[in-house]
Amino acid sequence: MPRTFVVAVSAALLGLCAGCTNDGTTAAANDATATAKAIPLTIKSANGAHVFQVELAQSAAEQERGLMYRRNLADDFGMLFWPYPAGGGAPREASFWMKNTPSPLDIIFIRADGTIARIAENAVPFDTTPISSGEPVGAVLEIRGGRSSELGIAEGDKVSWDHSAG
Template structure:
């Protein structure tokens, strides 16, 4: 589980008093799974399938250059909790954006994240407030800008350094990241146009 919060410690468990009830249900669950002709779903395989999710454009303006990405969005609490966990690959022009409406202080960790990631914390004015560079897989050490952010962008680990991205660079995503499209917004796509 990827915990995103206000900087306090991660929750210790969702249902702390369920142990005895779970033990009582265990024999029934084992019997039901033995009678099923379906193979159990592999968590990693299910997550890898979500790698084919719809993407939106994201643009980072750095030192006079535009760097374009096609990123997945993590909007719901469930999507934000899942993030890029269990992924084994991320393309150079891929990633994920976590919009924060309203802007808030966010803290991200790498639990169950197999590949290193760069985390770009985007201030409400669209500038990169902090880069958590090349975050170590499986680490529970939180990364945070320490200030309210409008979103967090996760890219393949080391990509920010390869492109020369720095704090202060400008980020946009969604319809405003497409040249000439800033006047017409698609209904469902999250966008950020500071």
């Protein structure tokens, strides 16, 4: 998602916001496979395991940009914001928005223990309304909008990936 995302324990308390503007992104950036390294990520739900190939957004700049300007996301593609917040540290409440993001996204907030805390389904493209995790999280996953519901992914499901990647 990122578009821009609000950093820290609470945007209301800290008033900090990381912004991103259109920087002349090329058409290649609209292709979900345009960025390099992708790793497998698995979500175990009541109806089985669902595997996604995810790009890692680890630096502050990568997390600020997220999936901005991306179109036509593949069903098995995602972006993992890990560690969240960038640079590591203790899990924090996360807040994302859809600025400069033309595709609806499911934003999956993941606790430090790997369980899903909240799913914000079908986040509205270009909307700047903050979408909060509601509790401290250690990672955030963005996938194509509606995909969580299609696959039966729910709060409490377990998410795993190779933590040595990156």
